[in-house]
Amino acid sequence: MEIGLYHDKISYATSTNLLDWTDSRIILAEHASVPDAVYKDGIIYVYFVDVSEDGKPEQIGIIRSEDNGHSWSSKKYVSFEGIGNKVPVDPAPFLLDDGRIRLYYFDINEARTSNDFERSNKIYSAVSTDGLHFIQEEGIRFEHKNIFDQDVVCVEGVWRLYVGYPPMNQVLSAVSSDGLVFTKEGVAYIGGTVPDVFYKNGVYYLYTVGIDISTSQTGASFEKTSSSFRSQIGKVTADASVIQLNDGTYMMLYKTN
Numbered sequence: 001m002e003i004g005l006y007h008d009k010i011s012y013a014t015s016t017n018l019l020d021w022t023d024s025r026i027i028l029a030e031h032a033s034v035p036d037a038v039y040k041d042g043i044i045y046v047y048f049v050d051v052s053e054d055g056k057p058e059q060i061g062i063i064r065s066e067d068n069g070h071s072w073s074s075k076k077y078v079s080f081e082g083i084g085n086k087v088p089v090d091p092a093p094f095l096l097d098d099g100r101i102r103l104y105y106f107d108i109n110e111a112r113t114s115n116d117f118e119r120s121n122k123i124y125s126a127v128s129t130d131g132l133h134f135i136q137e138e139g140i141r142f143e144h145k146n147i148f149d150q151d152v153v154c155v156e157g158v159w160r161l162y163v164g165y166p167p168m169n170q171v172l173s174a175v176s177s178d179g180l181v182f183t184k185e186g187v188a189y190i191g192g193t194v195p196d197v198f199y200k201n202g203v204y205y206l207y208t209v210g211i212d213i214s215t216s217q218t219g220a221s222f223e224k225t226s227s228s229f230r231s232q233i234g235k236v237t238a239d240a241s242v243i244q245l246n247d248g249t250y251m252m253l254y255k256t257n
Contacts, residue, residue, distance in 0.1 A: 005032075008256070009257060010029040010046070010254070011024060011026055014251055021252055028253075029050070029063060032051075032052070043064055046063050047060055048062075049061075057087045060077065062076050068246070080136065082126075082135055083136045088103075088124075088126075090150060091105055092150050102137075104123055105123070105150075106123055106147075106150065120144060121144065122142070123141040124137070125180070139181070141181070147165055147172065153204070153219070155219065162195040166193050169192065172185075189222040204216040206222045213228055229254075237255075237256055238255050239254055
C-alpha cells in the first residue's frame, strides 16, 4: 500500500474566471486519487479512486458537499451492478438531462490481466439516480491502445470524450451523438495528458497534468495559454476536475501528494 496512489490526496482550488485559481490548502481525502466532480441540485459530488483499505483493489469513493464546499460528508463507496469482474477506475461523472449521473470509467482489472502491451484499453459507463448505486450500461463507449483518464463534455448535442495518450504525451478526442458510441476525432492537444475539459461561453478550457490550461473554440484542437495552477500543499498537481457552482464561481478538484 505504501506505493503508487497510496500517498495521493485530494484538494481543491477556486476561481472566478477559469484561468486564475486560488488554492484552498484543504485536504478532502487521503489515499485517494483521480478526482472528478459533478454538480447536481446544489450538491457537489466528488468521485475518486480510493486505495485506503488493505487487501482490497481500487474502489470508487465519493464525498459530497451541500454548501459549496464549506463542509463535506464522510466518505462512502460507490456500488456497481452488472459489471462482472471489472474494477472501475478513473471515474468521470456526467449529469444527464434526466437528472441521472452517468459515470464513465476504465477497467483496471482487464489491463492487469492482459499480457499484451499493445492492448486496447476500453472505456465503459454506468448510470445512477442517486449518485451512489450505479447500473452498468451495455457496450463499450470507446476503445484505443494505451488510453487513460477519460473526460466527457456535451455542447449543443455534440458529445466529446477526451483521453490521455501517454506514449505520445497527447490528449485524444472522440465524438458521439448520444454519449454511448464514440468515434476517434483526432489529436486535441500535444504536450500533456490527464485531461479535463470545461465549456463556458463559447470556449473549451482544457486542464492537463501540471496543471496547464489550454483553450479552444471548437473543442477539437487546443492551444496552451500562459495560465497554469500549482498546488501549494504538495509536490504534484494533477487530475483536475472543474465545476461551476450556483453562485457563479468555479471549483477545481485536483490530486496532490
